[in-house]
Amino acid sequence: MLVRVPQLLAPEQVAEMRALMVKADWVDGRATAGAQSGQAKHNLQIAEHSPAVRALGDVILSALGRNELFTSAALPLRVFPPLFNRYDGGMAFGSHIDNAIRFVKTAGAPLRVRTDLSATLFLTEPAAYDGGELVIEDTFGAKTIKLAAGEMILYPASSRHHVTPVTRGSRIASFFWVQSMVREDEARRHLFELDTAIQALRRDQGDSAEVLRLTGLYHNLLRRWADA
Numbered sequence: 001m002l003v004r005v006p007q008l009l010a011p012e013q014v015a016e017m018r019a020l021m022v023k024a025d026w027v028d029g030r031a032t033a034g035a036q037s038g039q040a041k042h043n044l045q046i047a048e049h050s051p052a053v054r055a056l057g058d059v060i061l062s063a064l065g066r067n068e069l070f071t072s073a074a075l076p077l078r079v080f081p082p083l084f085n086r087y088d089g090g091m092a093f094g095s096h097i098d099n100a101i102r103f104v105k106t107a108g109a110p111l112r113v114r115t116d117l118s119a120t121l122f123l124t125e126p127a128a129y130d131g132g133e134l135v136i137e138d139t140f141g142a143k144t145i146k147l148a149a150g151e152m153i154l155y156p157a158s159s160r161h162h163v164t165p166v167t168r169g170s171r172i173a174s175f176f177w178v179q180s181m182v183r184e185d186e187a188r189r190h191l192f193e194l195d196t197a198i199q200a201l202r203r204d205q206g207d208s209a210e211v212l213r214l215t216g217l218y219h220n221l222l223r224r225w226a227d228a
């Protein structure tokens with residue numbers, strides 16, 4: 001399931017983040033890649049454990065916490081602290097699958113995050129660069145994604161994907177992963193469909209007896225499928 005989250009960040013938030021990024025320490029993107037993806041990855045990213053990344057990431061994490069569409073679609077258990085990349089002219093990221101497990105540095109033992117969903121949050125307006133499309137190879141074929149600044153795409157981390165070469169300008173984005181309470185993409189999709197329908201019914205008819213029954217069904221399916 002691919003879910004586009006429009007306006008995760010307001011234009012002012014994007015502008016503030018972009019201003020902070022100008023001063024950040026950009027390093028080779030292979031720093032966080034696995035053995036296979038490292039071969040295909042040609043971009044820059046802000047040093048993973050720098051204070052800038054923490055400050056920028058916190059803006060995104062709090063926006064995610066308030067976003068109902070993200071919560072309904074991802075049913076997040078853990079979110080990997082957001083990272084930031086930049087593709088200048090000629091840079092690209094060839095076809096790969098993201099690592100299944102990511103480790104988050106903590107004061108104690110590292111925290112493991114199983115990457116159920118991948119997220120890309122676009123931070124450059126599409127008119128400012130050519131190329132730099134995210135191409136997700138789904139069972140239905142390839143989907144080409146290029147969104148407005150502040151918009152995010154959520155996609156199954158199990159899918160092969162690549163970023164086409166940037167041929168003009170520069171493309172900045174944030175990327176991160178989500179471990180969902182519901183591991184299977186298919187089960188997550190059923191819950192998302194049901195939740196979306198229930199929300200629309202509630203707007204139309206309030207808390208009717210049918211809405212209550214469907215809400216109960218939603219929670220009972222979630223109880224069945226979720227690991228919290």
Ligand code: NI
Pocket residue numbers: 096097098161
């Ligand atoms: Ni990737």
